Amino acid sequence: MASDASAIEHRIRQLQEAIAYHNHRYYDLDAPEITDAEYDSLVQELSALERDYPQWRSQTSVLRQVGGSANPQLGVVHFSPRVLSLNNVHSEEELRDFYLRVASSLGLADPAFTAELKIDGLSVVVTYQDGHLIQAATRGDGSTGEDVTANVRMIQAIPQTLATPVSMEIRGEVYMPRTAFEALNNRREEEGQPLFANPRNAAAGSLRQLDPQVTAERELAAFFYQIRQWVADAPHPVIATQHAALEFLREAGLPVEPHFQRCDSVDEIIAYVQHWSTARQPLNYDTDGLVIKLDDLALQDQLGETQKAPRWAVAYKFPPEEVLTVVKDIEISVGRTGVLTPTAILQPVTVAQTTVSRASLHNEDIIRERDIRVGDSVYVRKAGEIIPEVVRVEKTLRPKDAVPFVFPQVCPVCGSEVVRLPGESAYRCTGGMACPAQLRESLIHFGSRDAMDIEGLGDKTVDLLLSAGLVRRVDDLYRLSRADLTALPRFGEMSATNLLRSIEDSKSQPLHRLIFALGMRFVGQRVATLLASHFHTMDKLASASAEELIAVPEIGETIANSVVHFFAQPLNREVIANLRQLGVNMTEQQAVMKETPVTGKTIVVTGTFGQMPRKQLEAWITQAGGKVASSVSRRTALVIAGDKPGSKVAKALELSVPIMSEQEFLEWMAKSGSPLTGSDDGR
Structure with a gap:
């Protein structure tokens, strides 16, 4: 008996440590190692053991903790009341048990509920004062979260x-649409960066970015689903149900x-x-379940909550659909930047x-890690219910003659050497x-x-041009003739005329489009x-x-080195020279900027800002004719100070340099007729 008790206690401690570890991976690192279903099975096992053996149940058990820890670099927001999590159910039987338990507690036969799709994203708490957004925070551990207002x-x-000037604190979910997720991972894969799991x-x-x-x-989006509380004594509507x-x-x-x-x-x-177990598939956002909430808000208050979750709501989790199949082959494709x-x-x-x-295996590391x-x-399964992925190998069914996959050392298309640069997960063709x-x-990509x-x-047109040997580089597009095109299979006079007209029209595209079209890494x-606006000419x-x-706002060392490397290649310089000779525009029209209060002045921007990112403010000052400096000196005309400005404000006071807040600066510019408004990303 003693040995059995010892084994049970050991298993409880083992489960607590495992769940704490996976909580850290999921909430703090945004890098889970197991599926939701696998995590839930650990939680269910620990919950059953703690229920049956309360002598080993701790008041600080991971089952009573909500979310993860806040990143102090983002600033901390304290919640009152706490932001709770939800208990999960995984079957219709468990869902019926929950319903009957609530009905019994209330003494009602058929209490009404509101059912909602559960969005798989990051929980946020947002505060509006008189209809204006004043604060936003992640859930964190439920008591404190990260300030992500900016x-x-x-x-x-x-x-x-x-639209309604109310003061309230609400809760919602920030998510990434599936189309945006797929595009983001495609870019990261091309650039050799680690991919997001989902x-x-x-x-x-x-x-959770600094x-x-x-x-x-x-390209994030959001849905809101709860009014946590009305703020202060401001007037608000009376709302009785969820x-x-x-x-x-x-x-x-x-x-x-x-x-x-x-x-x-x-x-x-x-x-x-x-209905939603299958109907959710076409949606452009991930739903990992449903949330079932007691509809009457007064009855919600009557039932109350546990330390972790409300008694009046539950999450029904969809089971992940995983299907067994066989890997017939592993093919290697080569992308625009040479990534294999x-x-x-x-x-x-x-x-x-x-x-x-078909299912992408992404890179050599994933093949090795999963031993595919x-x-x-x-x-x-389908990651996000849309992108096929290989989850794991059923090694009990492995053929005896199956051998580890060896990544090619030469390009399978052109035979050039393949290299893997330090710090990257991708191999690249050097051809x-x-x-x-x-x-x-x-x-x-050039013609996109x-x-x-x-x-x-x-x-299809590119394939025809290549098979006919008409194009070997992008500048060859501008040498195509009507005779070249009409000689191609299934290419008539009208198609040739339209393509040639479009090629001719593209010569007048602004410089920023040409820079993007050339396909430099990380650009x-x-x-x-940004590059076209700053340099104006090729x-x-x-x-x-x-x-x-690097002196260009938002351009870091990685991008700078990539651009320098691109223009150092003789072939690239030759292509650009040919494009210029063929009439392709090589300039960006400079906006006509009238005199502004900051024209010719040196400005220092310090701290964090609520209305716009610091780098965006710096970029706009530059566009308005000012010069942004990183340190305060006697030549500094103005310091714009946000939150936590540091020593630069002290230096400005010492040198009697004028200091403005973000709001004061924006109002000053607006009064002069030079408001800093609009977008700085070319849209």
């Missing part, structure tokens, strides 16, 4: 001002997930669960109502434009809508716009040093 202001879906991790990593501009670039609260949030201009439903019986709740991407060719199998026959081999039986695969993807916008230059649309950009590039 970051949340960068999310276009979250209004800065409400949209939830991507959203969390994007919101630089709000990163948040702005990640269903009415959602309607009010929507009328106030806040995004609300539209598929909520009032359910007047447990059978209606079950029907809602059954392995793809598992699968025995076709139905997952989440669609046929899956040709011939293996593997479990496949450049001599590699047909890189050339193909580069041509498609956001680059040179050459209508008709899609993948996306926004960076291309010649100045091409001759810029790394130090001159």
